[in-house]
Amino acid sequence: MNNNQQFKPIGLVDQISEWLTNAILDGTIKEGDRLIETRLQELFGVSRSPIREAFRELNKMGLVVIKPRIGTFVKRITRNDIEEQFPIRAVLEGIAARLAFERMKDGELDKIEKTFKKMKEAAEGNDIKGYWKYHHIFHDQLIDVSKNSMLIDILQQIRIQHLMFKVASLYYKEDLQGSFELHRKMLVLLKDRKTDPRYVEDFVRNHIEKARPRFLQYIDEDLF
Amino acid sequence: MNNNQQFKPIGLVDQISEWLTNAILDGTIKEGDRLIETRLQELFGVSRSPIREAFRELNKMGLVVIKPRIGTFVKRITRNDIEEQFPIRAVLEGIAARLAFERMKDGELDKIEKTFKKMKEAAEGNDIKGYWKYHHIFHDQLIDVSKNSMLIDILQQIRIQHLMFKVASLYYKEDLQGSFELHRKMLVLLKDRKTDPRYVEDFVRNHIEKARPRFLQYIDEDLF
DNA sequence: TTCATGTCGATTGTCGACAATACACATTTT
DNA sequence: AAAATGTGTATTGTCGACAATCGACATGAA
Numbered sequence: 001m002n003n004n005q006q007f008k009p010i011g012l013v014d015q016i017s018e019w020l021t022n023a024i025l026d027g028t029i030k031e032g033d034r035l036i037e038t039r040l041q042e043l044f045g046v047s048r049s050p051i052r053e054a055f056r057e058l059n060k061m062g063l064v065v066i067k068p069r070i071g072t073f074v075k076r077i078t079r080n081d082i083e084e085q086f087p088i089r090a091v092l093e094g095i096a097a098r099l100a101f102e103r104m105k106d107g108e109l110d111k112i113e114k115t116f117k118k119m120k121e122a123a124e125g126n127d128i129k130g131y132w133k134y135h136h137i138f139h140d141q142l143i144d145v146s147k148n149s150m151l152i153d154i155l156q157q158i159r160i161q162h163l164m165f166k167v168a169s170l171y172y173k174e175d176l177q178g179s180f181e182l183h184r185k186m187l188v189l190l191k192d193r194k195t196d197p198r199y200v201e202d203f204v205r206n207h208i209e210k211a212r213p214r215f216l217q218y219i220d221e222d223l224f
Numbered sequence: 225m226n227n228n229q230q231f232k233p234i235g236l237v238d239q240i241s242e243w244l245t246n247a248i249l250d251g252t253i254k255e256g257d258r259l260i261e262t263r264l265q266e267l268f269g270v271s272r273s274p275i276r277e278a279f280r281e282l283n284k285m286g287l288v289v290i291k292p293r294i295g296t297f298v299k300r301i302t303r304n305d306i307e308e309q310f311p312i313r314a315v316l317e318g319i320a321a322r323l324a325f326e327r328m329k330d331g332e333l334d335k336i337e338k339t340f341k342k343m344k345e346a347a348e349g350n351d352i353k354g355y356w357k358y359h360h361i362f363h364d365q366l367i368d369v370s371k372n373s374m375l376i377d378i379l380q381q382i383r384i385q386h387l388m389f390k391v392a393s394l395y396y397k398e399d400l401q402g403s404f405e406l407h408r409k410m411l412v413l414l415k416d417r418k419t420d421p422r423y424v425e426d427f428v429r430n431h432i433e434k435a436r437p438r439f440l441q442y443i444d445e446d447l448f
Numbered sequence: 449t450t451c452a453t454g455t456c457g458a459t460t461g462t463c464g465a466c467a468a469t470a471c472a473c474a475t476t477t478t
Numbered sequence: 479a480a481a482a483t484g485t486g487t488a489t490t491g492t493c494g495a496c497a498a499t500c501g502a503c504a505t506g507a508a
Contacts, residue, residue, distance in 0.1 A: 012462075070471095091316075151308070272460090296460095453506080477480100477481080478482085
């Protein structure tokens with residue numbers, strides 16, 4: 001049997017959600033845009049039922065807002081959203097990092113280290129976009145290792161909204177070296193079995209909280 | 225115009241989600257039960273579309289699990305779920321309490337104090353169920369005052385799953401006085417403008433974390 | 449017995465059609 | 479002119495029907 005070609009006869013709902021998610025994240029569909037069921041119906045050549053259910057799925061991920069009897073709109077990420085997210089993301093990623101450190105198996109650490117190597121390559125080549133991508137994967141992998149599914153779910157929602165925020169890349173544009181150095185230190189901590197788990201938690205939480213002021217500054221300066 | 229009769233021509237989806245939520249929380253529908261679209265269709269006298277969308281809504285709230293092409297089932301809350309929730313709930317409610325304290329207006333404090341009075345009455349009358357109910361409202365109100373909508377959303381999801389866990393009431397059965405005393409202290413802190421916000425955060429976080437061991441003990445002893 | 453295969457009923461996935469509603473614009477009223 | 483009212487069209491909410499699929503049971507083979 002041919003096993004390298006992944007089976008993908010998943011339901012229409014998943015395919016549509018995925019397509020829309022990508023379109024929103026890469027800017028094809030802009031924030032505030034209205035998603036009209038009948039338009040997408042033509043575009044995809046399906047009926048409205050799976051589209052409506054895909055909307056609910058996107059809503060769960062925090063990518064769209066559903067206004068009953070009015071329509072579905074791509075969420076506008078505001079400065080206030082970002083401000084609300086930071087303290088939550090900081091403590092939760094901190095906890096996730098500690099749990100990950102406590103529960104990590106060798107194979108899992110290896111995988112993260114591989115991602116780190118990609119970050120390194122991107123950083124050396126000054127490849128902002130690549131760095132941004134692998135940086136995101138790095139955190140995703142760390143969060144996964146925490147094996148706390150509720151934490152994984154919540155952080156996924158918060159982080160996907162972060163991705164919508166294009167300004168994010170500006171942060172790494174200016175301080176790519178700083179960010180890289182920070183993650184290098186993080187990896188050193190993770191590899192040393194003698195590290196105090198609470199220190200890992202603090203380190204990650206602080207790393208995120210420290211990014212906040214500059215992040216918000218970029219919002220004010222560069223957007224609009 | 226007659227205004228005391230609340231308008232309720234909300235969509236079918238909301239009505240159905242609400243009905244199902246209550247049925248799940250009060251035990252009419254038990255955990256693990258399968259929710260069959262065609263059955264509910266007869267029960268409510270509506271088509272399957274709003275029912276399917278209501279399922280997605282319940283799924284977002286963490287009350288059901290949707291298995292594609294198989295069916296929708298009421299979530300089974302396991303010991304592991306509770307263990308995953310505690311650290312998250314503790315830090316987030318802590319943050320919520322601090323923010324609430326920092327942003328609280330007089331009217332809002334009054335409302336919380338009224339709820340506390342109901343808790344007091346229930347505690348004095350040894351009315352477990354009533355105490356449990358107002359205790360939940362107390363925390364809800366405090367969380368609302370934090371005005372961090374993301375925090376409010378996440379905590380709502382976590383807390384509703386907690387409600388599904390019937391053992392919860394056992395906790396208060398044994399230690400209703402202790403719980404009451406704790407919330408009395410909390411209210412004192414909230415009323416004193418000189419309290420350090422960080423202390424409010426610690427107090428609430430510790431209060432939740434302290435409950436964990438006994439909570440888990442009840443699970444092991446009394447369930448099944 | 450134990451495992452593989454076939455068949456059937458119940459249930460979910462998807463569709464196209466109709467009903468209800470919201471918004472934009474035109475018309476009337478003050 | 480400004481506000482209130484009427485009308486039309488685009489869009490969402492709901493429905494009933496059909497197609498695809500799953501799981502239980504029956505049948506047959508090792």
